[in-house]
Amino acid sequence: MSDKEVVRAIIGEAIGESEEGIVAVAYVVKQRFEIGKDHGCCAYYRKDLDEFISRQPAKKVRLVKQIWSEVKQGNRNNPVPGAIYFENVKQWKRPVWCEVLVAEIGNHSFYREK
Numbered sequence: 755m756s757d758k759e760v761v762r763a764i765i766g767e768a769i770g771e772s773e774e775g776i777v778a779v780a781y782v783v784k785q786r787f788e789i790g791k792d793h794g795c796c797a798y799y800r801k802d803l804d805e806f807i808s809r810q811p812a813k814k815v816r817l818v819k820q821i822w823s824e825v826k827q828g829n830r831n832n833p834v835p836g837a838i839y840f841e842n843v844k845q846w847k848r849p850v851w852c853e854v855l856v857a858e859i860g861n862h863s864f865y866r867e868k
Contacts, residue, residue: 755793761815761822762807766797767840768862769810769818775860776818778834780825782864786838794839833857837864 760783768779783793800806807815824830834840837856843863856864 755787757822757826759798760793761819762803763793763795763798764822765807765810765815765818766800766803767795769814771860771862773817773821774833775862776821777825777830777832778837778857778859778862778864779840780818780822781830781832781834782837782840784825785834785836789838791838833859834864836866838867839865841865 764776764780764783768776771779779795783795786792786794797803821830825832834856839852840862841852842861844861852863852865853867854865856866858864
């Protein structure tokens with residue numbers, strides 16, 4: 755998956771979060787890639803993702819690009835070590851597949867396997 759596509763996925767999932775929340779989602783994506791999983795971002799498959807991204811502030815989109823670049827290189831502190839799942843439990847409730855809670859940041863909860 756190209757960096758451009760990863761950034762699109764992160765924007766779809768976390769553009770409304772704080773910088774720490776965006777970093778956390780980016781680390782989950784990175785950690786999933788490291789164990790051979792896909793990005794895990796359901797928002798990537800939104801039919802209106804292009805339109806959604808076009809409505810976001812350019813400054814925030816640039817921030818997501820910068821964060822992904824830094825996370826990919828390991829140049830950011832990882833607020834969710836070992837997490838390979840996240841969910842907006844404030845909107846969707848805690849899913850049954852959740853394993854061990856690693857952190858709660860903004861609207862997202864982050865989980866690792868047992």
